[in-house]
Amino acid sequence: MQTIFEAIKKIAFEIDNAIKTADLGYANEENASGEEQLKLDVLSDQIIEKNFASVPEVISLVSEEKEGELELHTAGSYIVCYDPLDGSSLVDVNLSVGSIFGIYQGILDAQNLVASAYIVYGPRIELVIAMKGTKPMLYRATGDHFRAIGEITLNEKGKLNAPGGTQQNWPSHHKAFIDSLFAEGYRLRYSGGMVPDLHQILLKGGGLFSYPGTTDKPHGKLRQLFEVIPFAFMYEQAGGQAINDKGERLMNLVPSHHHDTSPCFFGSNYEIEALKKAYGVK
Ligand code: F6P
Numbered sequence: 001m002q003t004i005f006e007a008i009k010k011i012a013f014e015i016d017n018a019i020k021t022a023d024l025g026y027a028n029e030e031n032a033s034g035e036e037q038l039k040l041d042v043l044s045d046q047i048i049e050k051n052f053a054s055v056p057e058v059i060s061l062v063s064e065e066k067e068g069e070l071e072l073h074t075a076g077s078y079i080v081c082y083d084p085l086d087g088s089s090l091v092d093v094n095l096s097v098g099s100i101f102g103i104y105q106g107i108l109d110a111q112n113l114v115a116s117a118y119i120v121y122g123p124r125i126e127l128v129i130a131m132k133g134t135k136p137m138l139y140r141a142t143g144d145h146f147r148a149i150g151e152i153t154l155n156e157k158g159k160l161n162a163p164g165g166t167q168q169n170w171p172s173h174h175k176a177f178i179d180s181l182f183a184e185g186y187r188l189r190y191s192g193g194m195v196p197d198l199h200q201i202l203l204k205g206g207g208l209f210s211y212p213g214t215t216d217k218p219h220g221k222l223r224q225l226f227e228v229i230p231f232a233f234m235y236e237q238a239g240g241q242a243i244n245d246k247g248e249r250l251m252n253l254v255p256s257h258h259h260d261t262s263p264c265f266f267g268s269n270y271e272i273e274a275l276k277k278a279y280g281v282k
Pocket residue numbers: 086087088163164165166192193194195221222223
């Protein structure tokens with residue numbers, strides 16, 4: 001697994017450089033979810049593919065930007081599912097974006113995720129790695145290498161509220177719940193980039209990130225294999241919770257297709273318990 005993490009560190013520097021220097025235009029293609037691809041999405045995908053091509057532990061890759069599975073080393077042990085540049089439409093307004101990696105062993109379902117990692121490209125490059133049995137570890141880039149900063153632990157209750165999706169399409173019980181958090185004093189922190197938004201909640205001790213099922217997207221927007229499950233694992237390892245709109249752990253998801261989505265809620269214990277009450281689920 002260490003060789004995978006070393007590849008992810010190299011990827012972080014290469015994608016950061018691409019963000020700072022490459023063309024920000026459209027690639028004139030759509031990705032597997034029907035979204036318009038930026039040249040930067042394609043380039044980030046190529047950078048990741050190139051780096052994992054020389055890691056024998058990686059059996060195959062599943063990318064948000066690709067339709068199928070790309071086979072690499074049949075004798076390997078892990079499948080890496082990744083979103084090469086999440087929130088890429090924010091690059092042209094110079095906001096933070098990220099890359100997300102889920103490392104799976106066996107069939108691609110949440111219970112077979114063995115580690116996850118994400119990179120934040122912001123004023124600095126940061127990397128968080130989570131493995132079974134330990135707290136997520138934060139690393140920060142200094143010069144050409146990453147330095148370990150410390151473990152991440154969520155408080156029981158936080159102060160931040162990051163509500164995703166278009167409000168007019170939210171279910172009424174979701175709107176009432178989000179309003180109740182603001183009435184309790186929660187502060188709005190939502191950039192539209194899943195990685196920096198979830199990272200902020202993790203580093204500032206807690207809160208809630210929500211992306212519900214909406215009238216236009218009843219199954220949510222965020223993709224299970226590359227977005228939802230890797231972050232669900234992070235939040236649970238940090239002492240928080242991650243559930244869907246039925247109150248089920250996202251770590252029990254069994255995707256039917258690579259690009260399946262799910263309503264998702266990530267937070268510290270207080271906010272998730274309050275959400276379960278508001279949704280009438282256990
Ligand atoms: O998956 C893409 C993404 O940009 C996430 O990074 C982000 O959390 C979400 O979409 C934002 O969606 P919306 O603008 O609908 O809240």
